[in-house]
Amino acid sequence: MLMTKFGRVSTCCFAFLLLLYCSAIVSSLGDPYKILGVSRHASLADIRRAYKQLAKEWHPDKSSDPDAERKFVEIKQAYELLSDAERRRVYDQHGITNEDSHMFREPHDYSQYGRFAPDPFEEFFGHRFHFDQDISLFHKLSITTKYYEQNIVPKSRLVPHILFFYADWCFSCMKAANSFKKMIDSLEPLGIVFATVNAGHESQLLRKTGVHSLPCIVLVLNGHNYVYKESIYSLQKIVDFVRHKMPYKLIQTVNDSNLEEFLNGWSDNRVRALIMEPRNQPRLRYIITAYGYRHRVAFGFIHLNTKETQLTQERFKVHPSLDTLLIFNEDSARPVASVSMADIPTQTLVNVISANQYLVLPRLSSQEMLDGVCPTEWNRPRKRLCVVLITENTEAHNDARHVLRKIALQGGYNAERVRFAYIYQDKQSDFVNALSKGITDNDMLLRLVVIWRRDTSHIKYEWINGAKLNINRQEKESEEQTMNQTKQKLDDTIQRLLRSTEALSYEALVKDLLDEHAQGLLGRVFSKMLLVVEYFADNLGQEHILPALSVVATVGFILAVGYLMAYLVRVEEENIKKRGVKLENNNAAKQTYVPELKLHELRAEKYNGLVRLLKPGCRTVVLITDLQSRSKLIPGFHKAVWPYRKNKTLMFSHMLIEKGLSWFSELLRLSLPEQRDLQINPRNCIGTVLVLNGHRKYFCMYHAKHPESKRGAKRMLKMTRHLSTLPNSDPEAGAFLGMQDSDSSENSENDAKILLEENLLDGLSNWLDRVFEGTTHRYYINYWPDFPTK
Known part of the structure; x- marks a missing residue:
């Protein structure tokens, strides 16, 4: 009984202490x-x-x-x-x-990177107890799915990672422990990061990487997983596996013939680096370093002691038995950095390349490039300035970029505080347009702006007035004079802005730069297809290929049979149709086919076929309507031209005056040269019928209000003027050719002579007879005017 009470008291004390601990947290x-x-x-x-x-x-x-x-x-x-x-x-x-x-964490939750976590076997059995193959290293390097997604996948775009999948009681994993330890000792100094995954605790990561058996090695490269399929975990096989999965042409082979082309190719916004070795392929450490800096540096490999590279070896005075690294920055004659050793360490490579990974005058082609060249600095005393030249992607601006490049080389500025760059206005328009304040003429091309990035989205900037690099190539002293003037103004502005008490004039909110080197749609699709093919090539074994081939063959056989059946059905339907047509022809042998009258609409796309390209002897009959009168006039027009439907030299059409008013006005002006300024009333043009002869360039015109004369257009104009001056004349007689206002028909008191729309084509049939008899007047023109497209 006493022990029970003592246990209850102990439990209460423990709960109280736990509550105090949680309260402190x-x-x-x-x-x-x-x-x-x-x-x-x-x-x-x-x-x-x-x-x-x-x-x-x-x-x-x-x-x-x-x-x-x-x-x-x-x-x-x-x-x-x-x-x-x-x-x-x-x-x-x-x-x-x-x-x-x-x-408060759940058991087996490796939420933190467990490199230095204690070994559970050593805790349970003591430090003196060891297996033949110690797996304590697996537990120290264990990671979780969350760590894989948040750290390994992003970092794998620059650094390759190798994951080793194991289980606690996997004897094959225990046998591979020593090999894995040797692998880490040999490859980790080269730049490869190693980690382990407990398959019993991280089943989701197991499925995501495609692991089917334990133990298993997975290479994570550029966000993609590559499973090692060999059963032997030798160091040489792992090295060959990593080499094979690296990007294609990561290091270009260079010799005497293509050396200048490689060194002068820095227009892709990358520094040039030459790796020279007395062997036929680069070491893995150089490949891994080139992979990490591939977006900033283009690497070339030169095999020493061969005839193809002898001139290059003599040119740069390279030792034939040492590894050499040369870095060129916009100057193919002289490298900016060089290292020669029997075995260059990875850290030395990283230090030399990272210090020279940007060009003298780089292009701000992506947000990552902007962050590297012009990093953010919120502290005013330590602010970093970036001098940017606004240009376009054209060779005409090469001289301006060359001048700024010379200023950057000769200026003597502190590289940690002042950097130089240029940007394409046509490709980064959003970023450049945000800097519009301070420019009076809205012309930003070839101007210099000094920017200070306080954070990723807010910048302060100031334009250098009078420093526009507009160089005249015809003047020999123009470039040198422009450089001296620009450098003087640039020196004064930078020295003033570097003071902690000075502030830049303007502030802007900018968006991230567009990635100019990103793949297009076709490139991304092609890359995805290559990844799919590579995935199937890596993951499909012989036991998977035969079932896959059988499925493909079955699907192909079904499709072939379906196509054959559809073809036979289509052939049978065609035979039935042929037999039905023959039967109808036998029953209606005496019947004749009456061609249907086709009425086309005269538009820009049909204008050449209906007018300009008519064959000799062919004519087109055109009715002019508007949207309101089209439904009333077309039936009467159709009735009038129906007797001529079988004539193969005639084509029939109608035109909306709203679309062809300019064409009709130009046609009248060409036929009536005395009237240069015609004012056509569109409303009075409806009901007009034109017969156009495209080959001989003349037309005949019908309108209910205007009689035509054999003496030509002069008498017609005289008649229209005479009709318009009579006291009781038809108000629409002169308005058609612009002799009166368009409102004269509304102000006329003689409503008895106003025709309705239904009666405008009453005399068309008789007029057509005279047209085909040749008794109507023909209006000749020099050319057919263009029909409006809108």
């Missing part, structure tokens, strides 16, 4: 939601937006409040907690704000 930070001023259901974007606003307000360099530093630290800690989904979930469930509170 919670009290390390207040409520992060209240600190940022957001609700518990706020999204990550709302949290990030609130953090940016508060960070600007409470930054110690901007705020004069004595508690600004403490408040800024609280805001940063609250943002770090809420931006991490795992820590936010733990806080919402348990109220824990300390990220090191491991007592």
Whole structure:
């Protein structure tokens, strides 16, 4: 009984101590939601937006409040907690704000990179107990699926990673432990990162990488997984496997014939690097280094001691038995850095290349390039300036870029504080247009602007007035004079802006730059197809190929049979149709076919076929209507021309005056040269019928209000003027050719002579008879005017 009470008291004490410990953890930070001023259901974007606003307000360099530093630290800690989904979930469930509170984590959760985690076998059996194949290294390098997605996949775009999948009680994994340890000792100094995955705890990652058996090695390269299929884990096979999976033509083979072409190809915005070795292929360490810097540096390989590279070896005075690295920066005659050793260490390679990975005058072709050349610096005393030349992708601006390149080489500026670059306005229009303040003539080309990036989206800038690099090639002293003037103004501006008390004049909010080197749609599709083919080639064995071939053959056989059946059905239908046509022809042998009258609409796309390209002897009859009268006039026109439907030399059409008014006006002007300024009333043109002879370039015209004369157009104009001056004359007689206002028909008091739309074509049949008899007047023109396209 006493022991039971003592156990209850111990349990209560333990719970009380645990509660005090949790309270101490919670009290390390207040409520992060209240600190940022957001609700518990706020999204990550709302949290990030609130953090940016508060960070600007409470930054110690901007705020004069004595508690600004403490408040800024609280805001940063609250943002770090809420931006991490795992820590936010733990806080919402348990109220824990300390990220090191491991007592509430679930078992077997390697949420942190476990390189230095204790070995469970050593803890259980003691340090003196060891297996023949020690697997403690597997546990120290274990990672989780979350770590794989957030760290390994992004980093694999620059650094290759090798994952080793194992299980706790896998005897094959234990046998491979020593080989894996030797592999790490040999390949990790070359730049490859190693990690292990416990297959029993990370089944999701097991399925994602395509692992089918244990142990298994997976190479993660540029976000893609490549499974090692060999059963022997020898170092040489792993090296060959990594070599084979590297990008195609990562290092170009260079000799005496293509050396100049390679060194002068820096127009792709990359530095040139030559790797010279006394062997026929580069070492793996050079390949891995070239993979990490492939977006900034183009690598070439030269095999020493051969006839094809003898001139290059003598030109750069390279030792024939040493490995040599030469880096060229926009100058093929002299390298900017060189290293010669029997075995160049990876860290030496990285130090030399990283210090020379940007051109003297690089192009801001992507956001990554902008971050490297013009990094952000919010602290005003340490601000970094970037001088940018606004150009276009044309050879005419090469001289301006050359001048700025010479200024960058001869200027003597501190590379850590001042960098030079140029940008294409036509490709990065959003970024350049955001810098429009301070330009009076809106002409930014060949101008210099100094920018200071305070963060990723806000920049401050100032234009260098009078420093427009517009070089006249015809003047020999133009380039030198322009360079001297520009350098003087640039020196004065930079020295002034580098002072901590000086501020740049303008501020802008900019978007990320477009990636000019990104693949197009066809390129991405082709790359995906190559990855699919490579995936099937790596993952399909002999046991998978035969079933796949049988499935493909079955599907192909079904498609072939279906196509054959559809072909036979189509042939039978055609035979039935032929027999039906023959039967109809026998029953109606005496019947004759009456051709249908086709009425075309005169438009721009049909104008050549209906008018200009008519064969000799052929004519086109055109009715002019508008949208309101088309339904009323076309039936009467159809009735009038129906007797001539069988005439193969005639074509019939109608035209909307709204579309062809300009064409009709030009046609009348050509036929009536005395009237150069015709004012055509479109409403009075409806009901006009034209017979056009495209080959002989003349037309006949019918209108209900205008009698025609054999003496030509002069008498017609005289008659229209006479009709318009009579007191009781027809008001529409002169309005047709612009002799009166268009409203004269509405103001006329003689309504008895106004024709309705239904009666405009009453005399068309008689007029057509005279046309084909040749008694109507013909209006000749020199050429057919163009028909409007709109």
